[in-house]
Amino acid sequence: MGHIENLKDYRVELNLDQRLDQRTYNMPLTSEVAVVWVEGSERHDLFEHSVLLQGKDRSIHGIRSYNACYDALSYPVFFPMGELGWHNCIPKVGVTMAQVDQARAICKKRAENGEDYDGEPVSNTCVFVHDYYCYKFQMRPGIFNPILYGRRLFQQFTIDTYIKIESSCLDYMRNNQDTLRADLYQGLVDSMHLGEGSAKNVGRRTVLSSSFIGGPHDMRHRYMDAMALVQKYGKPDIFLTMTCNPNWDEIKNELYPGQTPQDRPDLVTWVFRAKLEAIRKMLMEKDILGKVKAYGHDRASVVMRETDKADEKGNIDEIKQYRDAWWVTPLEALWMIYGFDLSKNHPPVQQLQLHLPDMHMVVFHKWDKVERIVNRPGVEESMLTAYFDANRHHEEARGILYRDFPEHFTWQSDGKFWQKRKNSIFQVGRVISAQPAKGECYFICVLLNNVAGATSYEHLRTVDGVLLPLFCEAAERRGLIEEDNTLDECLTEATLFQMPSSLRRLFATILVFYEPQDVMGL
Numbered sequence: 001m002g003h004i005e006n007l008k009d010y011r012v013e014l015n016l017d018q019r020l021d022q023r024t025y026n027m028p029l030t031s032e033v034a035v036v037w038v039e040g041s042e043r044h045d046l047f048e049h050s051v052l053l054q055g056k057d058r059s060i061h062g063i064r065s066y067n068a069c070y071d072a073l074s075y076p077v078f079f080p081m082g083e084l085g086w087h088n089c090i091p092k093v094g095v096t097m098a099q100v101d102q103a104r105a106i107c108k109k110r111a112e113n114g115e116d117y118d119g120e121p122v123s124n125t126c127v128f129v130h131d132y133y134c135y136k137f138q139m140r141p142g143i144f145n146p147i148l149y150g151r152r153l154f155q156q157f158t159i160d161t162y163i164k165i166e167s168s169c170l171d172y173m174r175n176n177q178d179t180l181r182a183d184l185y186q187g188l189v190d191s192m193h194l195g196e197g198s199a200k201n202v203g204r205r206t207v208l209s210s211s212f213i214g215g216p217h218d219m220r221h222r223y224m225d226a227m228a229l230v231q232k233y234g235k236p237d238i239f240l241t242m243t244c245n246p247n248w249d250e251i252k253n254e255l256y257p258g259q260t261p262q263d264r265p266d267l268v269t270w271v272f273r274a275k276l277e278a279i280r281k282m283l284m285e286k287d288i289l290g291k292v293k294a295y296g297h298d299r300a301s302v303v304m305r306e307t308d309k310a311d312e313k314g315n316i317d318e319i320k321q322y323r324d325a326w327w328v329t330p331l332e333a334l335w336m337i338y339g340f341d342l343s344k345n346h347p348p349v350q351q352l353q354l355h356l357p358d359m360h361m362v363v364f365h366k367w368d369k370v371e372r373i374v375n376r377p378g379v380e381e382s383m384l385t386a387y388f389d390a391n392r393h394h395e396e397a398r399g400i401l402y403r404d405f406p407e408h409f410t411w412q413s414d415g416k417f418w419q420k421r422k423n424s425i426f427q428v429g430r431v432i433s434a435q436p437a438k439g440e441c442y443f444i445c446v447l448l449n450n451v452a453g454a455t456s457y458e459h460l461r462t463v464d465g466v467l468l469p470l471f472c473e474a475a476e477r478r479g480l481i482e483e484d485n486t487l488d489e490c491l492t493e494a495t496l497f498q499m500p501s502s503l504r505r506l507f508a509t510i511l512v513f514y515e516p517q518d519v520m521g522l
Contacts, residue, residue: 032155032262032329032330033152033155033156033159033330034159034327034328034329034330035156035159035160035163035327035328036326036327051063051065051067051070051073051074053073065160065163065164065167066086066087066129066164066165066167066168067087068084068085068086068087069084069085070085070164071084071085071086072084072085074160075153075157077146077150077153078146078147078150078153078157080146085132086127086129086132086133088126089126090126090127090132091125091126091127092124092125092126092127095125095126099125100125100126103124103125129164129165129168130165130337130338130339133161133165133337134337134339137158137266137334139254148256148264148266149256149259151259151263152263154263154264154265154330155262155263155265155330158265158266158330158333158334158337159328159330159333161333161337162328162332162333162334162336162337163328163333165336165337166336169212170208170212170319170322170323173207173208173209173212173319174206174319177206177207206315206316206317206318206319206320207318207319208318208319208322213336213342214336214342215322216318216322221351222298222342222343222345224430224433225296225345225349225351226296226298226343228349228428228429228430229294229295229296229345229347229349229428232294232428233293233294238289240279240283240297242275242276242279242297244268244271244272244275246261246262246268247261248271248275250271250274250275251264251267251268251271255267265330265331265333265334266334268331269331269334269338269340270338273335273338273340280297283295284346292346294345294346294347295344295345295346296343296344296345296346297343297344298342298343347425347426347428348425348427348428349427349428349429349430350406350411350427350428350429350430351430351432352383352384352402352403352405352406352429352430352431352432353382353383353384353432354384354431354432354434354441354444354445354448355382355384355441356440356441356444357457358380360382360384360385362379378415378416381416382416383411383416384402386411386416386417386418387402387405387418387454388454388456388457388459389417389418390405390409390417390418391453391454391455392455394420396408396420397409397418397453398452398453399452399453400452400453401448401449401450401451401452402429402431402448402449402454403429403430403431403448403449404429405418405429406427406428406429407421407426407427407428407429408420408421409421410422410427431445431448431449439472440470440471443470443471443472443474443475444457444460444471446475446480446481447460447471447474447475447478447480448460450478450480451478460474461473461474462474463477463478464477491503491506491507494506
């Protein structure tokens with residue numbers, strides 16, 4: 001900074017805007033090294049370049065956090081010879097650079113031809129970023145690793161590495177919103193009928209995929225899966241909390257001279273994970289507290305963040321809202337870098353799709369023509385329509401409710417069909433939740449939870465030989481709304497997994513959609 005002209009014109013300011021949520025932006029109280037991720041700031045491109053190099057000619061060169069030169073420039077003590085850090089062209093053992101270039105050419109050709117691909121040729125030849133840093137953080141006898149001697153700088157490098165990995169992932173999702181889209185099948189049909197020829201004009205919301213580990217959609221799915229086990233087996237008998245003691249002998253015995261456990265978050269993470277697995281084995285395999293029917297023991301507390309707030313223009317950016325002021329510690333960062341499980345359920349839970357006719361999700365690329373997408377073989381099929389097909393072709397399936405189907409049949413995603421279960425592995429089904437505010441979709445859920453053997457949407461709407469126009473009329477004619485006290489069941493079910501604020505919104509929604517006399521007993 002000494003070479004910057006007019007340095008007195010620069011200053012540091014605190015954001016004192018009282019409209020900011022102080023639960024998110026309040027001052028941290030802990031003394032540990034951590035990072036506050038603020039790349040979700042409204043100032044666009046504020047952190048576009050994590051390292052800025054200024055030449056003698058005053059030219060500015062930006063280095064992104066996942067550039068190969070970033071590690072050596074930011075942590076010269078750890079990379080004293082100026083060696084490169086991770087980059088996406090590091091070949092695996094036994095792979096030549098010529099093979100890497102060939103794989104990249106294959107992917108590029110597929111993209112130009114509009115073919116579906118997932119980058120598999122490149123991923124099979126190059127080293128993943130997780131693998132690279134897991135290698136860098138290892139202890140090896142007789143080999144000096146300067147990173148493990150960095151103390152607080154090691155903690156900083158750890159969380160910096162985690163942010164680098166997550167930023168790379170999130171940037172890919174943001175940059176490929178127009179490349180890999182998902183929209184309702186019916187929405188595609190409407191677009192085609194309106195003369196819309198290109199898929200790039202369908203859908204505009206910036207979405208944080210549920211496949212992103214630790215994201216709000218992923219966390220909610222895990223939570224709902226755990227609650228599905230509660231609905232199946234009842235409330236848990238044991239709530240077990242395990243904490244880590246930094247003075248465990250397994251940690252202290254592996255410290256280098258002069259180090260404290262705080263200097264080695266890698267050791268703490270490995271030892272805690274090993275002890276956690278040991279306890280899990282004693283509980284689940286040795287049955288020290290009795291036979292376990294089902295379990296779900298999350299590794300850490302889950303913070304649900306709202307990612308559905310629209311800006312002043314009505315746009316919703318789930319990625320920005322996820323990253324805004326996110327607090328990350330070295331232990332959490334290393335747990336994610338090593339790829340340890342965040343949670344685990346037993347028996348596994350199968351999420352069952354719920355949608356109106358022709359309103360299921362379809363994945364497509366922006367270069368695809370809408371007509372080609374709509375006419376793709378099997379595009380009209382979904383988990384729910386395949387359930388209808390199974391009821392038509394398998395007599396033994398007709399007495400099974402949709403939510404219980406995974407206990408007897410397995411879902412084959414490749415061919416989009418249900419196959420009769422051949423193994424003894426048990427699986428619990430969970431229908432995607434629907435509230436009364438979803439209208440007809442909610443009444444489909446009511447019908448599926450009470451009517452077995454349905455062979456089509458029309459079958460669900462048929463009562464006493466009469467085909468009714470609406471699902472709500474079919475549910476009412478079957479006595480599933482008033483006589484079966486469905487509203488009360490809806491609230492009772494919601495109390496198992498919804499927070500108080502969500503319950504209040506649900507109750508208010510019921511008051512809006514139904515007559516006062518229908519909800520007097522709730």
